[in-house]
Amino acid sequence: MTELGEAVVTDDEDLEGLYGLTEDLVRETLAAIGAQDRVRLRTLTEPLHAADMADLFQALSARNRVLLGNYLGEDLEPEVFVHLDEAVREDLIEELDPDALARVVTGLDVDDAVELIEELEEADQQELLDNVPPVDRALYEEALGYPEDSAGRLMRREYAAVPSVWDVGQTIDYMRDDPDVPDAFYGFFVVGPDYKPLGVVMTSRLLRAQRAVPVTDIIEPELRLIPATMDQEDVAFLFRQYGLVEAPVVDEDGRIIGVITVDDVVDVIHEEHEEDLLKLSGVGVDDLYEAVVDTLKSRLSWLCLNLLTAILASVVIGFFQAEIEKVVALAVLMPIVASMGGNAGTQTLTVSVRALAMKELTPSNALRIIGKEVLVGGINGMVFAVLMGAVAYFWFSDLLIGLVIGVAMIVNLLIAGLAGILIPLRSTGPEATRLSDRASF
């Protein structure tokens, strides 16, 4: 599949030739699981990329996943675990005995290994750490010392660096011959005598420069030092904002301790966006693969909250039972106003949540944008007031009903717009807090 010359060009509308997992493969895998045919399973899955293999697991039912995992045994690449969604990964890891788990973890890069370890329960973590070689254990414990979702957990520990006093020739000779230099890197760092990074050099520039040129002359203009404790969301922001390809991670003294590359950041950007969706609907990220009971739990809490607010609204309606009994048209028209307010509020909420995540909603433009939402809400309210007022008037041949619904629509859409922007601004997310702190400027 990944061998030289085997790649094929496929039609635009069709990823089949480029994406390793096909419907046929899923069906054949299912058949082989049913027939308990281990040899066939190995032949089928051997050419798969780890990411496609993970997708294959996710296309199966929970029972078949465990069977496939068991049948493959040690033939299952550790890399596959990195690509699995959290819920599925947990299921498969539960099936592994301590030795098998240690084999999987030590087969991974430190950053990926730590991602697996941090999901384990306290006791399982300890058991695993006791089960791996001391060298690995030290690396994992060091990485686990950084806060969850921080640059220190995300970074790779292998990087190439040269002193700033070298020229291009010295650097090329060192890179070609020294066994300590990693085989694969996009660029390398130029560091001062205290290991503080002074810049990044793209390897191609090194190749293209004259041997006598000082290495500091071919440094990329963009240097952003990432503190090891920085939240990965901020790391992703910096990479996106400045189009970074790689950035050095530094300790509190500013010394280089690792590197983050843009392909690590792609995953973080995804997690971030999923959090945005979560904020908008109360649905967990791994929802698709979670067991029914876990999905129920995560969704119930959100729905319970919604139930409370809905009951609150109904209590208010309850105060006007006598009026509704007299003018039943109100009961008929009321849900329209409520539904419009709900949708207008969600629209504003979507815009604000996204703008906060992109750091586009700032103290200097918050007031202007709140003003805009009020204006949009007000105008929308008037448009729908006229529309619904007319509908109500002709439906129930009652001018007063038309007026009441019209006014209700304006008030409702105005408040929906304001709530949609003010609530996320005042919510407790890290950016939001920072923002509202600074909003006092």
Added chain:
Amino acid sequence: MTELGEAVVTDDEDLEGLYGLTEDLVRETLAAIGAQDRVRLRTLTEPLHAADMADLFQALSARNRVLLGNYLGEDLEPEVFVHLDEAVREDLIEELDPDALARVVTGLDVDDAVELIEELEEADQQELLDNVPPVDRALYEEALGYPEDSAGRLMRREYAAVPSVWDVGQTIDYMRDDPDVPDAFYGFFVVGPDYKPLGVVMTSRLLRAQRAVPVTDIIEPELRLIPATMDQEDVAFLFRQYGLVEAPVVDEDGRIIGVITVDDVVDVIHEEHEEDLLKLSGVGVDDLYEAVVDTLKSRLSWLCLNLLTAILASVVIGFFQAEIEKVVALAVLMPIVASMGGNAGTQTLTVSVRALAMKELTPSNALRIIGKEVLVGGINGMVFAVLMGAVAYFWFSDLLIGLVIGVAMIVNLLIAGLAGILIPLRSTGPEATRLSDRASF
């Protein structure tokens, strides 16, 4: 700001030192605009990265944006336009005379230039193309020949490639000395005699290999050829799935014509996610910066649709006016059931939209996931049936009301769950269509 050694390490909670745009800078810029102080404006904005400069524009009101653009004139880097949101970019481009626009466009890479050109009206496009040198014009017209949002528009035209018969030594000598090789690249391609790419080589591997080794021996295992007509969303999927850093773009005969790198893909991933949000709430991507009238237009259409469905629901309620007059409790409790159904439906919708975008919802697991949603909806329905039934019973001291509300809740949450997964599955998005085509397997 970007000069050697000036980078500073800041506190975790604070991006201020790493992110170029500060509240102070916005305020000082506003003051300088007010004072019409061009010199001061240039001093303030000169050290800014193009992306930060774009953020500065976006933090200003529409009027001040235009003023700042005018005051800076030719000092405004073309790159800034690439980083602006579409709505803001349009506003600023409208202010430019044809010569200034031609200067901006020709100052950009072809892929970025085409992004600007494709947003212009037909007549303005023609005027611009007449205004640029013929060499550039030919490049732009060729790029515009590819479908919108395709790999052909996204790719860069500068790449390094060597024939597959060379060894490492020949390649190094060529890379070092030939003026045709671009200065900056992460890796280069090994091509057959017909210019068909056989593989990618990371530049660091070239540096680390012995001179006599054939260049085909140090090829990366991962080779995915991107057809020039492939949709950028599929490109982003391949990069994410296989952790690609760069991939060759090929024409219909499989010959290499360009390269896409992961940093280009980061922007595509963003656009994709914004489309997801859009699908969930009917809000446009550039909403935050759009003029009030544009925001109104884009939100009104969605709200109008919602108005129609809400009126439809009310018409149904209208059939039961006589019943409501008799049992006014129904009018009080009805909105609770409707609201719960709406929220449960949105939860399922969020999960399905995301799963479709990630290609995680496939024909082989669609039935299983639909089954799960039915189960979750049914159980949620029963839980809330009991809860709301009890509330209704105690509130109105009427067992029948409790039963009616309970049954309504079960039916409502079941249907909400089903609709939330079936509607996106059957919708007309490209993935969805492909999926439902294949669902007949």
